[in-house]
Amino acid sequence: MSETILQIQGLQKSYFVGKREIPVLRGINLTVSAGEFVAIVGPSGCGKSTLLFHMGGLMRPTSGSVFIGGDDVAQLSDGALTRLRRDRIGFVFQRFNLLPALDAEGNVRLALSIRGDGQSDGVAECLGALGLSDKLRHRPRELSMGEQQRVAVARAIIHKPDILLADEPTGNLDSENAAQILSIFRKLNRERGQTIVMITHNRDAAALTDRVVQMKDGTIVNP
């Protein structure tokens, strides 16, 4: 049995507007094993992104636990959470979120420099593997949306994270580019054993994964 890489127990998250409590996640329990490719689906506003941010250490739960490789996110200091995101998590966003001032290679190299790794070996190869060999010096505004998302994927995986978290990675892409991104994810999962948790509205995308987790109103409806 694969090791458990992510374990969520009784996760609750609420926002407070004055004294009024607005629950977003209502007791989530979820386990992801190493090497799994999991899709999280559900209607807008059901808490998918909030759940993903907890998985990535960007949010702390109101109650419950989020264990990433054995570390409880709720108990980690800010510095430790930062290191966790830096070393073990990779994010891919719907809006790509590339830094406009850097070219493709610079955006990917940034992920290494944040880790204090001055070496840029592997950046060109990583981008080349994603079909971007001739786009290294292109800034985001000079890339198509599909190319931008591929650069974002390269940036998210260059440091070989434990988990790749993708928030609607195909949401801003046409069908051809969306298929290309999903193909990349599948390849990463099958060939490199990359653990991937992906939020998506796309049924076809969800169908490519090992497991589909359905959410509604802040809970998982198919445990």
Place this chain on the structure above:
Amino acid sequence: MLRLALANMMFRKARSAISILAVAVGISLLLVLVGMTQGTLREVAQRMQSTGADLLVHPQDMNPVLDTFASVPLQAVERVRGVKGVSAICPVVVWGLSLHGKYQRVFGIDPDEFRSVGATLRLIAGRLWQAPNEILIDERLAKGLGYKTGDTIERLGRRLTVVGICEAANGARILMPIKTLQDARSEHGKVSFLLVKCAPGDAPAAVAARIESELSSLDLRTVLLSEYSKELSKSFRGLNEFIAGVSTVCLVISFLTILLTLYTTVVERTREIAILKAMGASKTYVMGNILAESVILCLLGVAAGVGLTLVTKDVMAVVLPLLTVELTPRWLLAAALLGLFGGLLGAIYPALRAVASDPVIALTYE
């Protein structure tokens, strides 16, 4: 971190240029104003020191820098001449006149006595005066106001004729016969102050002390011309406060400009900063990135400011040739440090704001 800071600056060229310009203007303002005041004072002091005299002896109630009255009687001059260590004296009558709206000091002297205290009176054009209403002007004044030999100036109810142009090292920019000045102002037998040359081997400070103690009844005060700069500073008491005020204004300008620029940058880059945090960038990294950009902007601003100052100095040499703008290494360093400090100070609030921002809010904001 440095690469990202540079990339961001190059990506926002217009804003970076404006920030650099603002720092440059602040630095240049400081350097030009300080350079002008200090340069002018130093130039005046050097002119006095270049007369070759060791001491300036004047009445206690006179400011030798600003006042123009003559109250030292000739008998006092002779008594000073009799003090041990005094080898030569040149009595001077001081006057002030306005030429083309610019105030000029005039020394009424006897050329032989002037030379006896060490002045060279080297002429560049024309000749020394031979008649009461003939005057010399120095080369800088001649060039600055367009005077040449033969030109005349109507003053004191007389027509004064420029007969010679001397080098700019004779105490005042205009020299004329002492008797002409005394007659015109009805100050016969009186002078404004004395230039004194000390005997070789006699320390000027000792001679000065002797003059003050032996002739205490004459109520005279001595000034070492080697320390004339201090005398000038005393005469313009508010100068240090003025320079401190200007420095503060420049610092505030740099600080506010950087603050506004980087604050705007941080607000515009909220999502980028959130991305950095999501990628695991530490607070140090994020803050360092903002501060690095500020340091680079400030350093470029300081360099541009020094360049702007040099250009301004050259322009002023043409437009205002009688003013001296002095740039010293000390003030260049001070300006650089002030610009850098102001910039860093202005960057701290935006940097702290960037560090404190919630990345989730930025990432989910559409």
